[in-house]
Amino acid sequence: MTLTEKPQGPRTSTIPPEMRSGSLRPPLPWRRKVLLVIAAVYAVAVVWAIGRTGLSITALFEGYGDFRRLLDRMLPIEFRNLSQIIRLAFETFFMAFIGTAVAVVISVPLAFFAARNTTPSVFLSGPARGFIVAMRAIPDLIFALIFVRAIGIGVLAGILAIGLSAIGMVAKLYADAIEQIDEGPREAILATGASQVRAILTGVIPQVLPSFIGIALFRLDINFRTSTILGYVGAGGIGTLLQLYLSGLQYRKALGVVAVIVVLVLAVEFISAAIRKGILGADPHSHKRLSHRIAGLFPGGKGRGNVAAQAEAASRASFNRETLRPPWTRDRRRMAIFGWGSLAVLVYAFWSTRLSPVRLFTSFGEIFVVATRLVPRDLSWLSSVVVRGMVETFAIAIAATTIGLLISFPLAFLCARNVAPARWVYYFGRSLLVMNRALPDLIIAVLFVSAVGLGPFPGVMALSIGTVGFATKLLADSIEEVSQGPRDAVTAAGTTRLQEAFTGVSPQAMPAFVSTALYIVDINIRSSTILGIVGAGGIGFSLIQATRTLNWELVGGILILVFAMVYSIERLSGWVRKQLL
Amino acid sequence: MQLSGDVVRLRGVRKEFDQGRVVALDSVDLDIHAGELTVLIGLSGSGKSTLLRHLNKLHVPTTGTVEVLGQPVADLSGANLRALRRDVGFIFQQFNIVGRLSCLENVLSGALGRLRGPRYGVLSYPKSMRREALELLDRVGLGDRAFQRSDTLSGGQQQRVAIARTVMQKPKLVLADEPVASLDPEISGQVMDLLFRICTEENLSVICSLHQVDLALGWAKRLVGLRDGQVVLDKPAEGLSTEDVMAVYKRLDPTGTKQNEYEPAMAARGS
Amino acid sequence: MEAPATAAANNCGPATTAAGGSGAATTAAPNNDRADWPTKLVLAAVPAEQDAQLQESYSVTVQILSDELGIEFDFFQAADYAGVIEALIAGRVDLAQFGPFSYVIATANGAQAKPVGVMTSEKGAEPGYQSYLVARTDNSEINTLNDILGKRVCFVDPGSTSGYLLPLAGLLDQGIDPEKDTNSIFAGGHDASVLSVVNGDCDAGFAFDSMVTSLLIDRGEIEEGDVKIVWESPIIAGSPMSMRTTLPQSLQDAIEEIFLNKINVDWAAANGYCDSPDPIACSFSDEAIWGYTAKGDDFYDGIRLLCRELGAERAPSCEGI
């Protein structure tokens, strides 16, 4: 009644004069320009990398016959000594479990030193961060090779390799989680006159605990898959058997082993998902942001968990008013079961791998000795072979990441629960991803070597196919986290599925996509090492051979170069990510 | 285009969630006439959103039939469903614009139903459409924000972008689900004013759920009240008093004492 | 070292040498029947025993081959043989430097290949090597193979010929089952096996001969006289340069002629490819060798027999041979 009668003055246009005519192109602020330049440089790098690695579609088609013939020799898969395989698979799981525990134990203090808001001093946070990146730069296979040489063949070398290389990711994500806490509680506790350490224990740990557990479980899954390859260099577990079969070219039996690994990977994934849901609560914010963090990372949710629900449960549960013990709420019970359960598995793992915790502890002394030997005294190790190898590794990683992501992007939309056109597509896609992640890169590489010959070309193919599983999973997880509202709005305008995916989903998931892409480059640089085993190019051959011949300075030198490459990509990606948020 | 007759016809619509544990709508019969401006009122959780979401098949009724623009919605799928959705604009309480896109691109996305194939980036839309979208942004007073990222706008501005997006769609019927519930009263008035003015100018049928009774009475031709999924009020707005309307928000207490549950209900259920 | 051409082969990337403009190209093809020769050949190499000293690699070999044949060469190295074997089976590798065991695996899996020559450390010497069992010199308890009963014994790894298969055969010959009668440990490498003996982790250990007699001493890891040799295995056939037999016959002949007569330190030094006729100056491969000597496929029957005797149960990598 009143609103309509308001006098409407002549409306003045809000369109700025320069936009009243012309074709309405988006403006280009300098940040966008820099991003465009980076994108252009990247495009040039891809073209260069494709040339450098000799990629050719026709060669792929020509090689199809040989690919098929080798595949025929690989199938059907064969199960021999199933009981031995299963025993070794469990040994591998226990290696992964102890390795994860080692990584967590080292990562927690390291993360508190590294995190800006909890570090005692900037002189500690710098080195702590450097150490974390260094651990991430060293390929796990090289860790294993070094430890096998330093402390002998067997599970201990494998566990240490898993544990130390996991620090690079676990400690970084822990530090990120610490930096994202709500500072309020800690300040409140400090205000009562408590010490810094107490304030951290009471004000920080409860906030980050759900993230810490979620990250550890995620890493356990990765570690389990990694540990299956470590046997290749004698680091124990099911990989030993895998290597034995592969070295006899007995692919059918090797794939039998892989099938068992697939089942176990699925089981581990299922159990850790259940645990995450069970103890971290159904609240999406406590764990859903994990995939963002994994990919390097987004200011995530604050991991508050289902605080309200817990409070409600606690107030309802009866408790003994004499002793004032906290009541056994469902959450507390689950937490206790999880805690004691993990400890029990850990003890059993030590017992079943016949590993004494003391030996684990003393081995760090031996590692230290090797580490000092790795430091190059001069530049005599830096030969043209090394430089060429590094350049080739870079080219392989760039080309492989690009191809891998081109495959992963469309796949990710099919494997995201909220976007998949049908339930069966989602389940089918996700199980393919698990199989892909369990399939050793070596087998994929051998297939491509057979199809197109030795050199970086098969290396690129093997790496891009090999990372599809992991990349697609990360991408699909981030698609599952986009908010539904804008998607509904776009759908309500009468769009097709494809239009909706482009306009409703992609922009929301874009920062996570970019993070994932850069993270995959990082992974590919490291995993290209493995290609040296089958003659598929890169620095890997030199690195492996230098380790085998105990040429520690060369090993150290190459690792420094890998570190430099990974570190500069990480810095660049950090900046790009910030611009895209 | 002016349609004669009913744009929406609901018959015996019942909607259950969680295998029947929640009944969100219960035997709803409702006809909405073309060109009418209908306001839905009711407590939080009374089924307003659920009702609106049936009208473009974001929900499917458990039983009963829904006809929109003369078409039985349940039978529609694929291209036919998209064609219907294009004719039905939807404005959300949470604005639901794509935050990382510019305002212009958000408005442009309203035209997707008129286009073939996926689009990414302002430049992927035809030039004439870009112009059209900018004019619409100007009509909602945001012509100078075309290339600003939409998540940097205030809530009221975001909802204005969403209104522009809906008009971009060239709909015949506009559904608005508590479009101003997330905004403060001052801004709410402005946004409702804008929405209703544009819809009147474009001669669109509107169904809007609202909490602000004064706004509802000011603009609506017809008021429909929902309580626990049932229609409890359906009258022309003219001549209705504020008390008549507030009765919808009251609930019979088992003890017999009447109590205004509007505030506590909002707080406990959220939305 | 001074190779006549600078386009040296490298470890990883394809190293393409300039196709020869030299007149030597024609001399290498006696019947001038080059019409069916490919324009490019691929040479691949796998380190024979894992712990061989990594040397200047195959630059001289590749150079001589491409000069003599007038064909470009791509050269690749792999740390393990699976990839090279598959590439050979698919016809994407033409020449492959294998260890003896990997050659046997390749042929057992359908690679159409034969040895063109076998690496030999001295002119005229029988190409092959041995496995040794060593113990500390000051350990008076271990003097024969039988003395290792109940002791800690280091093997290399289950896939190693001289570090496991041959020792296993030797022990079984003596009626010793290492699984039951000894406390056996896999050390992970030939050097690790010897070093474990020296530092006392194992009472005795197996390793290939030159690891004991020269490599570790040259590297300064052990002193001469630290260990004694308790047992010597029969000779194992040496590492063959394998050639794809699906290449044109005239090309096969030409390649064979080059390996047997020209890829040796004497010829290379005389023709300006090396400074002096000695295995260190003339780098033909990742091992210090004199050159190649002629052997046929049957030279490797010994390993095949060994594998059949041991059986896939004891030696899983032997299956299918």
Ligand SMILES: Nc1ncnc2c1ncn2[C@@H]1O[C@H](COP(=O)(O)OP(=O)(O)O)[C@@H](O)[C@H]1O
């Ligand atoms: N997707 C759903 N799943 C389960 N219950 C739902 C769902 N959507 C709505 N409901 C329930 O249906 C009832 C009506 O909800 P809604 O239509 O959102 O109410 P309003 O919009 O009037 O606040 C509520 O009890 C709500 O909890």
Ligand SMILES: [Mg+2]
């Ligand atoms: Mg609602």
